[in-house]
Amino acid sequence: MIKIKWVKISADAIIPSFAHKGDAGADICSCEDCEIAPGKRKLIKTGLKVEVPKGYELQIRPRSGVSLNTSLLIPNSPGTIDSGYRGEVGIILWNAGDTPHKVKKGDRIAQVVVQKIPDVIHIEAIELSMTERGESGFGSTGE
Numbered sequence: 001m002i003k004i005k006w007v008k009i010s011a012d013a014i015i016p017s018f019a020h021k022g023d024a025g026a027d028i029c030s031c032e033d034c035e036i037a038p039g040k041r042k043l044i045k046t047g048l049k050v051e052v053p054k055g056y057e058l059q060i061r062p063r064s065g066v067s068l069n070t071s072l073l074i075p076n077s078p079g080t081i082d083s084g085y086r087g088e089v090g091i092i093l094w095n096a097g098d099t100p101h102k103v104k105k106g107d108r109i110a111q112v113v114v115q116k117i118p119d120v121i122h123i124e125a126i127e128l129s130m131t132e133r134g135e136s137g138f139g140s141t142g143e
Helices: 064-068
Strands: 005-008 026-029 034-036 041-049 056-061 079-081 088-093 101-103 108-116
Touching: 026 041, 034 041, 034 079, 064 108, 079 088, 088 108
Parallel strands: none
Antiparallel strands: 005 041, 026 108, 034 101, 041 088, 056 079, 056 108
């Protein structure tokens, strides 16, 4: 079992929690009331600091209900919180709609998912191995 430590830096902060047993993502909430104008982005405070164990990352992902029922999107999805970060967790929300959107304290605005990160070394090479796909890229498999 992996333990993620959270510290409340606001009285209105809510520790992330799972809605159902077996869920991959735990809901994370806003700790502030604010309004996001149409076409604008805002960094929403959670009032939480986090300690992610070395070898893991915390991914910030959209909640399906927010994506379906509002015009709010997470533009850098998935966002990454590295194990060395100790500042406040903020969620970037973008209002893709044409009317202002209010976010209230306690609103579940995103979900956090823990992912294991392998040790990686990036190296320079002279050539790459051949594959069936080769260099075929965007649109190479049809529309």
